[in-house]
Amino acid sequence: MERTGEVLLLLVLMTDFAVLVTDRLSTCIRIMAAQGVLLGLLPFASGAAIGVHTVVLSLGTIAIKSIVLPRVLSWAIREAEVRRELEPSIGPIGMVVLGLVAVGVAFGVATRLPHAGATVLPGLVPVSLASLMMGFVVLTTRRKALSLVIGYLMLENGIYVFGLTLAGAIPLLVEMGVLLDVLVGVFIMGLVVFQIHRQLETQDSRRLTELRD
């Protein structure tokens, strides 16, 4: 059981790296959908007692993160006609290095956190921190508005993994609430991206620095 969990967490890290090096947006979305499935399976392997709670959480996660959100984002891509992250500010090798730094820092920090080792699956905390930081890397280095949504999703997935350390303690309702928040958030962002595209004919977030009405 613990082995399965470790493998799932490693695959989550791999998908994060895959997003870092991919510049094709539709591929990024597909990778995030795969990550959603991994995250959905994670509650079963995180060692907590399996009950209605875990099943609902898992199904909800898979439904939202790997079916609904990718659809919304693919719709936004189709409507706004963006395919690639043009001129990413850092090349793939630089991104991999940044990702490795993130993972290194995450694993370094996680062992020094109080109670971090006390969870059923010791990898949860470092992987969640690494996922958070890689989300930040995407948020700061990409320029297309849709890539930023994907960075935000990675960040949120990191928080979700962190939440799993408390899987038994958080009421189901709260977790479903968080999931719905993300859904609504991404939905709105998808619409905003679409509107930005219609207004400015571009998705370059560098052009969004001036605020006018």
Add this chain to the structure above:
Amino acid sequence: MSGSATTALAVVLIIAPLLPSLASRTVAFITGRRGAPLLQPYRDLVKLLGKRAVYSRTTTGVFRAAPIAVLATPLLAAALVPFDGHGSLAGFAGDAIAFAGLLALGRMLLALGGLDTGSSFEGMGASRELAFASFIEPALFLCFAALALTTGELSLGRMLGGAIDRGWAQAPASLAMVGVSLFVVMLAEASRGPVDDPATHLELTMIHEVTILDHSGPDLAFLLYGSALKFALFAALVVDTLMPRTGWPTPLAVAALIPALAVVAVLVGVIESTFARLRLVQVPQFLAGAAALAALGVILRVR
């Protein structure tokens, strides 16, 4: 122990030319051709050894030294690899660095030999060979670092021969990543797969093939055998990492090496025929990915 290591080394030396041939045969099978017979490389080697080498007037001794170095360095490096899954013929603390250094020496002389001809094509091939090597070597060293960290040993023979079982018990994730990373390094070192295309004979797209274009006769035989042996060395490293045979009786461990190497060669063929060859600018990214995987293996182990 030494007896079985010698036997295993002899087996590898004999079957080494089969590996590229098996990979190419797999590619031929998948693409619907019959392909050259499996034993063709041996016939080629015999044919080439019976011929006389032709040297251009512009070449110097460096050109003649290159094939010898390309043959001798993997032969020496082979003594450090535990082919039987138990131990190597020779070994000392830190011999993994000697392994990488020997291969680098062979590569340097190969590149110099290419440059020595004065042909712009061969110079180009040499420059590519070296440029990619600068990405292969970090990946290789990170793999060795991860292996040393997971097994707590410093020599290849002990890392992959004795302590790998302990490594798999303690850090399976790190070792799995090292295995994949070594596989990618092998693709690049053996000039196969999405990195290089051994079947191409268009100068602009060749990497390894173009560097050895002017060699002939026994020299070419040395080069062909040397690169096949390098393929076998890395394939054996992959097999040793992913399939530890420490607990097996030695005859079985030696016997199991042959089908395992064959599986690796077939896998190389499958990859070569299912993935498009990478553009030259993408090769460093591909190799950096392998290095990143190995680095992740190190990080997971260091914590």
